[in-house]
Amino acid sequence: MSCIEARSISKSYDGILAVDSIDLSxxxxxxxxxxGPNGAGKTTTIKLLTTLVPPTGGTIRILGMDAISNPLEVxxxxxxxxxxxxxxxTLSVEKSIEKYAMMWNVDKKLQKDRMEDLLLAFxxxxxxxxxxxxxxxxxxxxxxxxxxxxHDMDLLFLDEPTVGLDPSxxxxxxxxxxxxxxxxxxxxxxxxxxxxxEYLCDEIAIINKGKIIAVDTPAxxxxxxxxxxxxxIHIDTIRKDLSVLLQxxxxxxxxxxxxTTITIQSHSSENILLKILKILTVNKIPIEDLSVVPTSxxxxxxxxxxxxxxxxx
Amino acid sequence: xxxxxxxxNRNLTISLNMGFLIWQVVFPLIYIFVAGFAYTALxxxxxxxxxxxxxxxxxxxxxxxxxxxxxxxxxxxxIWNDRRHGMFEQILVGPFTRTQYILSNxxxxxxxxxxxxxxxxxxxxxxFFESVEFNILTIPLVVFASITGSILFGxxxxxxxxxxxxxxxxxxxxxxxxxxxxxxSTAFYPAEGAPKILATAFYFNPLTYLVDVVRAGIFGNFxxxxxxxxxxxxxxxxxxxxxxTKLLSKLEL
Ligand SMILES: Nc1ncnc2c1ncn2[C@@H]1O[C@H](COP(=O)(O)OP(=O)(O)O)[C@@H](O)[C@H]1O
Ligand SMILES: [Mg+2]
Numbered sequence: 084m085s086c087i088e089a090r091s092i093s094k095s096y097d098g099i100l101a102v103d104s105i106d107l108s109x110x111x112x113x114x115x116x117x118x119g120p121n122g123a124g125k126t127t128t129i130k131l132l133t134t135l136v137p138p139t140g141g142t143i144r145i146l147g148m149d150a151i152s153n154p155l156e157v158x159x160x161x162x163x164x165x166x167x168x169x170x171x172x173t174l175s176v177e178k179s180i181e182k183y184a185m186m187w188n189v190d191k192k193l194q195k196d197r198m199e200d201l202l203l204a205f206x207x208x209x210x211x212x213x214x215x216x217x218x219x220x221x222x223x224x225x226x227x228x229x230x231x232x233x234h235d236m237d238l239l240f241l242d243e244p245t246v247g248l249d250p251s252x253x254x255x256x257x258x259x260x261x262x263x264x265x266x267x268x269x270x271x272x273x274x275x276x277x278x279x280x281e282y283l284c285d286e287i288a289i290i291n292k293g294k295i296i297a298v299d300t301p302a303x304x305x306x307x308x309x310x311x312x313x314x315x316i317h318i319d320t321i322r323k324d325l326s327v328l329l330q331x332x333x334x335x336x337x338x339x340x341x342x343t344t345i346t347i348q349s350h351s352s353e354n355i356l357l358k359i360l361k362i363l364t365v366n367k368i369p370i371e372d373l374s375v376v377p378t379s380x381x382x383x384x385x386x387x388x389x390x391x392x393x394x395x396x
Numbered sequence: 397x398x399x400x401x402x403x404x405n406r407n408l409t410i411s412l413n414m415g416f417l418i419w420q421v422v423f424p425l426i427y428i429f430v431a432g433f434a435y436t437a438l439x440x441x442x443x444x445x446x447x448x449x450x451x452x453x454x455x456x457x458x459x460x461x462x463x464x465x466x467x468x469x470x471x472x473x474x475i476w477n478d479r480r481h482g483m484f485e486q487i488l489v490g491p492f493t494r495t496q497y498i499l500s501n502x503x504x505x506x507x508x509x510x511x512x513x514x515x516x517x518x519x520x521x522x523x524f525f526e527s528v529e530f531n532i533l534t535i536p537l538v539v540f541a542s543i544t545g546s547i548l549f550g551x552x553x554x555x556x557x558x559x560x561x562x563x564x565x566x567x568x569x570x571x572x573x574x575x576x577x578x579x580x581s582t583a584f585y586p587a588e589g590a591p592k593i594l595a596t597a598f599y600f601n602p603l604t605y606l607v608d609v610v611r612a613g614i615f616g617n618f619x620x621x622x623x624x625x626x627x628x629x630x631x632x633x634x635x636x637x638x639x640x641t642k643l644l645s646k647l648e649l
Contacts (some may be wrong), residue, residue: 133489135649169482171410184407186402353453
């Protein structure tokens with residue numbers, strides 16, 4: 084069964100489409116990654132799905148309920164960590180988690196147990212008595228994420244939860260999320276960091292300029308788009324005449340940062356390489372260095388975003 | 397527990413701190429005991445209805461209204477802080493509605509208003525006990541004033557907190573408005589005897605109505621003018637509450 088079913092949802096702010104008629108289908112018990120550059124529409128999508136703002140158009144079903152006509156019933160069963168910080172400045176870490184549990188009507192005894200688990204899992208024991216106002220941004224973010232796990236929920240939205248965390252806190256958060264998903268939670272996770280999505284998610288949707296440009300498993304995405312290879316040829320001297328010499332050859336770029344670098348990026352990089360090498364040899368241009376870069380998801384992502392920008396401009 | 401009560405619980409937890417208690421209790425005490433007695437040398441007695449009050453009794457009763465007004469700053473501060481620190485959105489993606497959020501603020505200031513009115517009444521009692529004329533209307537009048545006053549000033553504080561963007565702006569505006577309310581009112585001096593312009597200005601100020609109704613309750617002086625003032629309080633608080641609610645529910649997220 085689907086946990087989230089959204090059909091052609093849109094949101095415009097003053098005539099600008101922040102989310103442009105997207106469809107989403109998130110299966111229960113999985114981690115769904117929502118990946119996109121800044122300003123792509125990730126936060127807006129989360130605000131629509133969590134009933135914080137009404138969509139300009141489209142339909143949303145969350146946990147089988149119509150989110151537009153039953154927003155409160157939906158909110159009772161989801162957890163949300165928004166992108167912006169949220170904290171009670173005057174309360175201690177402990178007190179603020181305790182009060183948050185109270186707001187969610189969590190049984191006192193259960194709340195006490197969960198609090199200890201969370202303080203441990205998020206490594207907050209040393210700062211449990213500190214006021215939220217006095218915390219570093221990273222600590223505050225950890226408290227905000229930890230706090231959300233104090234109440235029961237079937238579906239959790241996390242909007243760039245790892246921003247501001249150091250690498251080890253980041254890793255433990257991702258592992259904690261994995262653990263909770265094994266126990267039955269469904270997670271909708273946004274990030275602009277591809278590695279994270281790759282490490283964590285069962286399925287990834289890539290969004291750019293309010294539109295979804297690809298949805299698949301990380302492995303499939305690599306398989307589909309990862310056949311491209313990148314080859315770099317470095318030449319010691321600056322050869323401004325190269326673009327004339329290489330006329331007629333496609334899918335390469337030249338830059339002159341230190342010396343001259345030719346970057347080939349294509350499904351048939353090898354063929355292009357052969358052609359270029361021939362021209363270089365004929366013109367007696369010595370090659371300093373040659374390297375092949377395997378395509379990472381990062382590059383697929385950047386290429387896709389770039390292509391989608393070009394086609395929409 | 398009901399959602400609104402859970403929100404009130406949280407509101408009280410974040411509002412009741414040392415700074416607030418000082419603001420709520422110590423300031424009025426200074427006004428009553430320092431200003432009250434210091435000015436006695438200048439002001440021997442204050443005409444009030446058909447009796448003459450000494451100044452400490454007059455100011456102590458005025459402080460009840462003043463304190464109700466001050467306690468409502470809490471609602472503005474809660475909304476302001478919630479918006480600034482992201483708790484407003486966080487609550488609204490939780491198991492609550494905007495209406496419940498607004499109601500919880502009203503209940504919070506109602507509770508704080510009533511408690512501080514009670515506190516100042518208890519503390520001020522030795523000063524005005526000679527003149528008090530408690531009767532069947534005393535408690536209804538004081539409670540009416542506390543509730544309508546809380547809603548009225550709470551709405552003003554909420555309106556300010558939803559309209560302003562910078563925290564400096566919020567502090568300046570809210571302090572200026574409340575300072576005007578405090579000193580251009582009958583809390584510190586009677587309208588009778590004040591220059592005509594000032595006396596008129598007093599009645600453009602909701603605190604005057606609030607203080608007048610409280611005094612009418614304490615000194616047993618209910619008349620048709622006080623009835624009219626109660627009507628103004630009731631209508632004013634209703635209108636401002638509707639405006640505050642509208643603004644808060646329209647707040648873009
Ligand atoms: N409240 C708002 N008012 C006007 N424009 C907004 C608002 N929120 C977001 N936008 C615009 O919508 C677009 C998508 O923003 P957002 O959803 O925050 O992207 P992301 O989370 O992917 O970085 C951006 O161009 C942003 O400027
Ligand atoms: Mg965002």
